[in-house]
Amino acid sequence: MVARSERLLTLLQTLRRYRRPVTGTVLAAETGVSLRTLYRDIASLQAQGAMIEGEAGLGYVLKPGFMLPPMMFSEEELEALVLGSRWVARAAEPRLANAGADALAKIAAVLPPDMRDMVDSATLFVGRKRQDEDKADVSAIRKAIRLERILELHYGDEQGRISRRRVWPFALGYFEHVRIIMCWCELRQDFRHFRTDRIIDMVIHDTRYPRRRTVLLKEWRDTQDTPIEH
Amino acid sequence: MVARSERLLTLLQTLRRYRRPVTGTVLAAETGVSLRTLYRDIASLQAQGAMIEGEAGLGYVLKPGFMLPPMMFSEEELEALVLGSRWVARAAEPRLANAGADALAKIAAVLPPDMRDMVDSATLFVGRKRQDEDKADVSAIRKAIRLERILELHYGDEQGRISRRRVWPFALGYFEHVRIIMCWCELRQDFRHFRTDRIIDMVIHDTRYPRRRTVLLKEWRDTQDTPIEH
DNA sequence: CCGCCTGCTGACAGTTTATGGCAGTAGCGT
DNA sequence: ACGCTACTGCCATAAACTGTCAGCAGGCGG
Numbered sequence: 385m386v387a388r389s390e391r392l393l394t395l396l397q398t399l400r401r402y403r404r405p406v407t408g409t410v411l412a413a414e415t416g417v418s419l420r421t422l423y424r425d426i427a428s429l430q431a432q433g434a435m436i437e438g439e440a441g442l443g444y445v446l447k448p449g450f451m452l453p454p455m456m457f458s459e460e461e462l463e464a465l466v467l468g469s470r471w472v473a474r475a476a477e478p479r480l481a482n483a484g485a486d487a488l489a490k491i492a493a494v495l496p497p498d499m500r501d502m503v504d505s506a507t508l509f510v511g512r513k514r515q516d517e518d519k520a521d522v523s524a525i526r527k528a529i530r531l532e533r534i535l536e537l538h539y540g541d542e543q544g545r546i547s548r549r550r551v552w553p554f555a556l557g558y559f560e561h562v563r564i565i566m567c568w569c570e571l572r573q574d575f576r577h578f579r580t581d582r583i584i585d586m587v588i589h590d591t592r593y594p595r596r597r598t599v600l601l602k603e604w605r606d607t608q609d610t611p612i613e614h
Numbered sequence: 615m616v617a618r619s620e621r622l623l624t625l626l627q628t629l630r631r632y633r634r635p636v637t638g639t640v641l642a643a644e645t646g647v648s649l650r651t652l653y654r655d656i657a658s659l660q661a662q663g664a665m666i667e668g669e670a671g672l673g674y675v676l677k678p679g680f681m682l683p684p685m686m687f688s689e690e691e692l693e694a695l696v697l698g699s700r701w702v703a704r705a706a707e708p709r710l711a712n713a714g715a716d717a718l719a720k721i722a723a724v725l726p727p728d729m730r731d732m733v734d735s736a737t738l739f740v741g742r743k744r745q746d747e748d749k750a751d752v753s754a755i756r757k758a759i760r761l762e763r764i765l766e767l768h769y770g771d772e773q774g775r776i777s778r779r780r781v782w783p784f785a786l787g788y789f790e791h792v793r794i795i796m797c798w799c800e801l802r803q804d805f806r807h808f809r810t811d812r813i814i815d816m817v818i819h820d821t822r823y824p825r826r827r828t829v830l831l832k833e834w835r836d837t838q839d840t841p842i843e844h
Numbered sequence: 845c846c847g848c849c850t851g852c853t854g855a856c857a858g859t860t861t862a863t864g865g866c867a868g869t870a871g872c873g874t
Numbered sequence: 875a876c877g878c879t880a881c882t883g884c885c886a887t888a889a890a891c892t893g894t895c896a897g898c899a900g901g902c903g904g
Contacts, residue, residue: 387889387890388862388890389619389684397726400726407878407879407880408879408880408881409879417863417864418863418864418865419864419865420863420864420865420866420882421862421863421864423880423881423882424862424863426880426881427881432684432686433684433685433686434686435686435688438879438880438881439871439872439879439880440870440871440872440878440879440880440881441871441872441873441877441878441879441880442872442873442878442879442880443879443880444880447688448688448689449686449687449688449689449691449692450686450687450689450692450725450726450729451684451685451686451687452682452684452685452686452687452721452724453684453724454662454663454681454682454683454684455663455681455682455720455721455724456662456663456664456665456679456680456681456682457679457680457681457682457717457720458665458677458678458679458713458716459678459679459680460709460710460712460713460753461679461713461714461716461717461720462679462680462717463710463713463753463756464699464702464703464706464710464711464713464714464716464717465695465698465699465714465717467698467702467706467710467714467788468695468697468698468699468700468701468702468714469694469695469698470698471698471701471702471705471788472694472697472698472701473694475701476694476697479690480690480693480694480697481694482690483688483690483691483693483694484691484694484695484697484698486688486691486694487687487691487692487694487695490685490687490691491682491685494682494683494685495680496627496630496680499680501760502760504828507756507785507786507787507788508785508786508787508788508796509787509788523690523693526693526737530731530732555737555738556737556738557737557738557739558697558701558737558738558739566738598734617860617861618861618891637849637850637851638850638851638852639850647892647893648892648893648894649893650853650892650893650894650895651891651892651893653851653852653853654891654892656851656852657852668850668851668852669850669851669900669901670849670850670851670852670899670900670901671848671849671850671851671900671901671902672849672850672851672901672902673850673851674851845904846903846904847902847903847904848901848902848903848904849900849901849902849903850899850900850901850902851898851899851900851901852897852898852899852900853896853897853898853899854895854896854897854898855894855895855896856893856894856895857892857893857894858891858892858893858894859890859891859892859893860889860890860891860892861888861889861890861891862887862888862889862890862891863886863887863888863889864885864886864887864888865884865885865886865887866883866884866885867882867883867884868881868882868883869880869881869882869883870879870880870881870882871878871879871880871881872877872878872879872880873876873877873878873879874875874876874877874878
């Protein structure tokens with residue numbers, strides 16, 4: 385009675401492991417099910433909204449993302465998710481902001497009517513809306529941080545001086561209307577931070593920087609006078 | 615093949631409509647299923663994490679909350695949810711902040727390992743952490759706003775003057791470290807706002823105020839010079 | 845204490861649904 | 875053209891779900 389839905393979850397997880405197209409035969413073997421059933425399972429997942437693409441002659445590819453299994457949230461937890469998404473939709477960089485709005489819409493779509501009004505404007509965020517357009521792709525920066533990649537920045541500081549440097553990004557700071565990359569600067573051999581809206585251009589290298597980002601973060605915290613919450 | 619899971623969703627929805635305990639017989643009739651099957655369905659939902667409590671002689675009660683059906687989120691949407699929850703966990707009032715942390719933990723628990731590190735400190739929020747303890751129950755305020763209830767405030771302003779007044783709350787504003795109730799003040803016959811941390815005491819009346827909160831919000835916006843985003 | 849209502853579990857037969865094998869069509873790459 | 879693959883329909887079989895019946899346990903009121 386729970387076997388089927390669990391199998392679908394397993395199938396998704398398996399699909400996620402591969403980057404390249406996987407054939408149905410392989411997936412059928414891994415989930416321990418016949419090929420015919422696998423096709424039916426794929427159809428079920430697609431019907432539930434999974435973004436699985438199948439091409440004849442190639443196989444299946446799952447678009448990056450994740451399917452959350454059914455989960456119970458308390459009223460307050462739901463409220464926290466809604467409020468958080470709304471904040472992101474307003475304060476984060478445009479691309480992530482859109483994603484926040486999308487996530488919010490998805491949640492709102494399945495909420496019962498009497499809870500849906502939680503979503504609309506019972507709360508508001510005060511102050512100027514973010515207006516500074518980032519030239520840099522903040523999503524890419526965030527990914528670079530996660531993967532501990534070396535970043536090459538073409539940067540213009542507040543005095544308009546332009547510099548080019550290689551840095552090791554380890555965190556992204558969200559101020560009210562500005563986002564700041566925290567990193568170790570190879571040029572200065574010290575911690576530096578850069579506003580994302582002042583980045584003129586950047587290159588994310590494929591090479592990993594030689595230290596752990598969590599260690600850098602901890603060391604950076606130790607250099608600060610006022611404690612910074614993460 | 616989708617009949618069963620849909621029925622479970624319907625059952626949850628039905629259960630949510632009642633506040634008082636409902637007997638299995640009633641639920642069975644409403645979902646169009648035998649009593650025996652209903653007991654099995656309840657067991658299924660509980661196994662999936664639904665907080666349903668059944669007591670002999672009384673009936674079933676669903677703890678306030680909601681079960682989200684399986685949903686697909688893109689990588690960015692997930693990132694938005696995570697970032698939003700982390701912001702709530704840091705910036706909202708203690709109770710909602712805890713709920714945000716709980717929601718985040720629930721999501722993190724089901725994320726595959728390679729996505730879980732999205733949750734930890736790749737992002738940080740800068741500035742002092744909220745430290746002002748609200749005396750008032752902000753959750754209750756939010757509920758009062760949703761239900762358009764009259765609020766009786768015992769309030770001390772910045773000069774320490776204490777007043778008592780009836781207001782019609784229509785929105786909650788989130789500043790950096792302070793939360794503000796936006797409302798129509800019966801005493802002044804005008805819009806007023808009150809910091810939640812300066813509320814000494816409050817009473818939420820059962821009576822609804824005579825206007826729609828969305829209308830109040832719109833009128834209030836029109837009185838502002840600088841546009842406020844919601 | 846009793847009787848009543850309710851939650852909860854087990855067993856069994858009937859029904860529904862899922863599954864696997866087979867056959868066939870269509871699209872992609874070489 | 876050929877091989878590989880996604881995809882669909884059909885059908886017999888296997889599995890799961892469902893309803894009925896029975897029985898036990900626990901709260902509530904008399």
